[in-house]
Amino acid sequence: MPSGDKILELDGANMDIDLTSGDTEWEPGRRRQTMLWKGERLGLTYENAGTKSRPKVRVGVFSGKKLPPDFIDELRKEIVWRFNLDMDLSAFYKDVGNDPILKPAIRRFYGLRPMSPNSLYEYLIIDIVLQNTVVRRSVSMLQSLFEHYGTLLEYDNKRLWCYWEPAVLAEAGEQELRDLKVGYRAKSLVRVSESFAEGRINEFDLRQKSAKEQEEALLSLYGIGPASVGYIMFDALHRFDYMKNISPWEQKIYTHIFFKMDHEKHLVPVSKMLKRFERWGRWKGLAVNYAWENIWWKRRNERIPWLEKEIRL
DNA sequence: CGGCAGGTGCGGA
DNA sequence: TCCGCACCTGCC
Structure with missing residues (x-):
């Protein structure tokens, strides 16, 4: 099938921060990803099995034991949620698709939606290791955690790490x-793990709550602040209108993308940015994300000097 | 070597 | 509410 006919590239991770570590691997047309679900350690493969007009994803499930049909059915629903496959993007395209900044991004990323292949707990772990360091070290920290607390799965001719139960880190x-x-992230890792192990926070309950309640619950976790909450609200809870925190490095990049200015000459204030994004109303988070992904995609093919300076690997 | 990084909690104004 | 500051570690 010609690649231009695909709706899902299935390269999962964002173009910018690719915390590709032991639990996933991508090759053209195929992503492998482990999953700890209902106590079972699964090896999953994702393949494109549809077209742009009739999108379809085929998921292969490897397991050490025979899985009953209702387990598979629950798993299917969970995957649909995590990848946000039921989301209807047509209203977004209709409402803001003619915006000159968004138009090329939407053309390029048609079908793209906020998603996370990980559970909420796993996403929080990733957020914690991302804090206040460079990507290289984040990857190294996560890898180290896998090697001490994860399970190495072998399936589909690959070996990939699978996450641990929260209680394991809580007890460590x-x-x-x-x-x-x-x-110092150790304290956050333990305390967040305890919150899940002791049932004080539950991902499935949280999904049913209002954005405000979700935000409060997440912020109450030790080591989780506005930046991490922003990523989780968007990717894991699919609140694509949530837009409160703009960190300094994002502010620099937004200054270029949305205001066509050099941040070294004039850094646009966060308050002004938030006001500008209001033009996209309930779509603002998604709109910003499309433009964001677009600039990183461009970087693959052309040099963007101002952007290079902001990248720390 | 010091400085600092895709943050956060804490104490004090 | 809004600041300034400390904080592990590893790389520049």
Whole structure:
């Protein structure tokens, strides 16, 4: 099938921060991704099995044991949620699709939707290792956690790590984690894991709550602040109108993308940015995301000097 | 070597 | 509410 006919590239991770670590691997037309679901460690493969007009994803499930039909059915529903496959983007395209900034991005990323292949707990772990460091070290920290607490699965001729249950990190304790060079993040990792292990936060309950309640619950977790909440609200809870925090490095990039200015000459204030984004109303988070992905995609083919300076790997 | 990084909690104004 | 500051570690 010609690649131009695909609606889903299935390259999962964002173009910018690719925290590709032990649990997933991509090759053209095929993504492998492990999943810890209802206590089972699964090896999944995702393949494009449709067309632009009739999109379809085929998922292969590898497991050490025979899985009953109702397990598979629940798994299917979970995958549909995580990848946000039921989302209807037509209203978004109709409402803001003629915006000159968004038009080329929508053409390029037609069908793209906020999603996360991970559970909420796993996403929080990723957020914590991303904090206040460079991507290289985040990857190294996550890899180290996999090697000490994860399970190595072999399926489909590959070996990939699978996440651990929250209780495992909760019981590991702060010092043991510090020894893995995660630094002061050890405390956050333990405390967030405890919150899940003790049932004080539950992903499935949280999905049913209002955006405000979700935000409060997430912020109450130790080590989770406005930046992490922003990513989770968007990717994991599919609140694509949530847009509160703009970090300094995002502010620099937005200054170029949305205001066509050099941030070194004039850094546009966050308040002004938020006001500008209001033009996209309930679509603002999604609109910003499309433009964001677009600039990273462009970087693959052409040099963007102002952007290069902002990248730390 | 010091400085600093795709943040956050904390204490004090 | 809004600041300034400390914080593991590793790389520049």
